[in-house]
Amino acid sequence: MAVISGAEYIDRINQLKSEIWIDGKKVEGLISNHPAFRGIMKSKAELYDLQKDIKWKEFLVHKDNKLQKEYGMSFLIPETRNDLAKRRKATQLWARHSAGLMGRSPDYMNTALSSFAASVHLLKDQKNCFPENILKVYEYAAERDFSFTHTFVNPQKNRSSLAFLDEDSTNARVVKETKDGIIVKGAKLLATQGGITDELIVFSSPGPIDAAEAHAFSIPSNTEGLKFICRRSFAANGPAYDSPLSGRFEEMDSVIVFDNVLVPWDRVFFYNNKEAADKFFVNSYFAPFTLHQIVSRQVVKTEFVLGLAQLIVETINISEYQHVQSKVAEIIKGLECAKALLTQSELEAAADQQGVMVPERTPLYVAVNMFQEIYPRFIEIIQLLGASGMVTLPEQTQFQAEIGEKLEHYLQAFEVGGRERVGIFNLAFDLCMSAFGSRQTLYEQFFFGDPVRLSQIIYHSYPKSGHVSFAKQFLDRK
Numbered sequence: 375m376a377v378i379s380g381a382e383y384i385d386r387i388n389q390l391k392s393e394i395w396i397d398g399k400k401v402e403g404l405i406s407n408h409p410a411f412r413g414i415m416k417s418k419a420e421l422y423d424l425q426k427d428i429k430w431k432e433f434l435v436h437k438d439n440k441l442q443k444e445y446g447m448s449f450l451i452p453e454t455r456n457d458l459a460k461r462r463k464a465t466q467l468w469a470r471h472s473a474g475l476m477g478r479s480p481d482y483m484n485t486a487l488s489s490f491a492a493s494v495h496l497l498k499d500q501k502n503c504f505p506e507n508i509l510k511v512y513e514y515a516a517e518r519d520f521s522f523t524h525t526f527v528n529p530q531k532n533r534s535s536l537a538f539l540d541e542d543s544t545n546a547r548v549v550k551e552t553k554d555g556i557i558v559k560g561a562k563l564l565a566t567q568g569g570i571t572d573e574l575i576v577f578s579s580p581g582p583i584d585a586a587e588a589h590a591f592s593i594p595s596n597t598e599g600l601k602f603i604c605r606r607s608f609a610a611n612g613p614a615y616d617s618p619l620s621g622r623f624e625e626m627d628s629v630i631v632f633d634n635v636l637v638p639w640d641r642v643f644f645y646n647n648k649e650a651a652d653k654f655f656v657n658s659y660f661a662p663f664t665l666h667q668i669v670s671r672q673v674v675k676t677e678f679v680l681g682l683a684q685l686i687v688e689t690i691n692i693s694e695y696q697h698v699q700s701k702v703a704e705i706i707k708g709l710e711c712a713k714a715l716l717t718q719s720e721l722e723a724a725a726d727q728q729g730v731m732v733p734e735r736t737p738l739y740v741a742v743n744m745f746q747e748i749y750p751r752f753i754e755i756i757q758l759l760g761a762s763g764m765v766t767l768p769e770q771t772q773f774q775a776e777i778g779e780k781l782e783h784y785l786q787a788f789e790v791g792g793r794e795r796v797g798i799f800n801l802a803f804d805l806c807m808s809a810f811g812s813r814q815t816l817y818e819q820f821f822f823g824d825p826v827r828l829s830q831i832i833y834h835s836y837p838k839s840g841h842v843s844f845a846k847q848f849l850d851r852k
């Protein structure tokens with residue numbers, strides 16, 4: 375199988391019949407027909423179809439010459455800089471399909487799983503660790519072109535540094551070991567696209583937690599007792615003209631509840647091992663691999679934001695104003711910095727002893743942490759440029775009604791009629807002001823972790839002593 379089509383993806387997820395709760399009801403029937411999921415599932419299916427398209431296949435599919443098999447490019451464990459470039463191009467090709475708005479295109483978690491598979495040596499001979507299971511899941515998933523969701527963080531009950539003393543924790547924990555596997559009970563914070571992926575990867579992120587909460591595993595989305603509890607849907611189900619983005623790319627976020635879920639032994643990566651949870655997360659290739667995918671996508675998203683900002687400038691003819699130029703230039707600077715940092719991570723990539731080519735992580739950490747700050751500013755810039763245009767938005771039905779002719783005339787812009795102008799601003803509204811757009815901003819600020827703590831990682835890991843010596847030299851100069 376190895377590389378699937380969109381129809382195969384949809385069919386497989388429909389057949390899972392995972393336990394998904396939304397709007398007070400369990401989803402019954404085909405999930406791909408549900409208004410909250412059909413847009414995103416269709417968009418995801420389009421990505422899979424691109425892999426089958428002869429025009430794009432060479433960019434999206436890699437051939438394993440040893441096994442004589444084809445796999446999705448995001449399962450490629452890079453061995454050369456050229457492999458990194460191939461991964462980047464594949465990510466960006468998919469990202470262009472959603473303007474970078476699908477944070478969880480399948481390549482994101484496939485990359486994470488590949489990073490785990492490339493790092494299994496770190497778990498070898500460690501207590502309660504099963505690195506061979508990571509490799510088996512990786513091979514199984516690549517073979518079937520799976521997509522994954524994941525949940526790493528514990529529920530937001532008590533974030534005090536003393537929270538680990540809480541005796542009434544709601545965190546997912548191993549409550550029993552049986553001959554068949556571990557039994558997990560409790561909750562995890564959230565999983566984007568929960569219920570519309572083949573599997574769920576659970577991984578305890580580092581921190582002061584109880585050993586019973588320190589585990590990692592992968593299970594099918596329809597595992598008994600596993601519940602995906604969704605927030606309200608931000609998917610627009612009206613015409614694409616009115617909501618060009620939220621009808622297609624709303625990914626849904628769900629709380630994960632484990633109701634005494636049996637995780638079979640062959641799916642356990644590690645359990646009851648706090649040290650493994652801490653060290654594997656930090657020392658594995660999770661950060662450099664996934665950040666390389668993330669920044670590749672964010673470059674495309676910034677290109678889209680830049681294009682949209684300039685489209686607004688041209689639509690209402692405001693390019694002569696210096697502050698307008700400066701605002702667009704802010705986006706250009708963000709884009710060029712992200713591109714440069716991505717290139718730098720590939721230029722400074724180094725092969726490890728296993729022959730895995732690992733992108734340099736510092737430029738990528740800097741890029742993602744920078745994006746957490748500048749993306750909200752990009753959104754503000756579009757609002758500042760668009761001004762009232764962001765709300766003078768009659769729906770498609772109004773243009774089709776008797777009043778439509780007047781709207782075409784009175785809502786005209788510099789060189790386009792009312793209908794076209796409103797279409798452009800609908801795009802801006804959906805990116806910046808709809809529930810979907812606001813969630814996009816929150817997503818870029820948090821999905822890879824709290825920006826405050828990410829900048830602490832940069833601070834602590836950056837080699838600074840050479841720079842201190844450099845500065846000190848000037849104290850001694852006569």
Ligand SMILES: Cc1cc2nc3c(=O)[nH]c(=O)nc-3n(C[C@H](O)[C@H](O)[C@H](O)COP(=O)(O)OP(=O)(O)OC[C@H]3O[C@@H](n4cnc5c(N)ncnc54)[C@H](O)[C@@H]3O)c2cc1C
Pocket residue numbers: 523524525526527530533563564565566567627813816817820821822823824826827
């Ligand atoms: C749209 C969206 C989608 C997401 N999708 C997923 C997903 O698919 N899978 C997944 O696993 N996770 C997902 N996440 C979760 C994401 O990983 C977390 O949001 C992120 O790690 C921050 O954790 P938190 O939300 O619990 O914030 P908290 O840790 O609760 O932080 C809340 C506030 O308290 C401050 N704070 C808390 N603790 C500290 C501390 N120790 N030091 C300093 N300041 C502190 C923070 O700076 C912040 O201002 C998603 C998040 C969002 C917003």
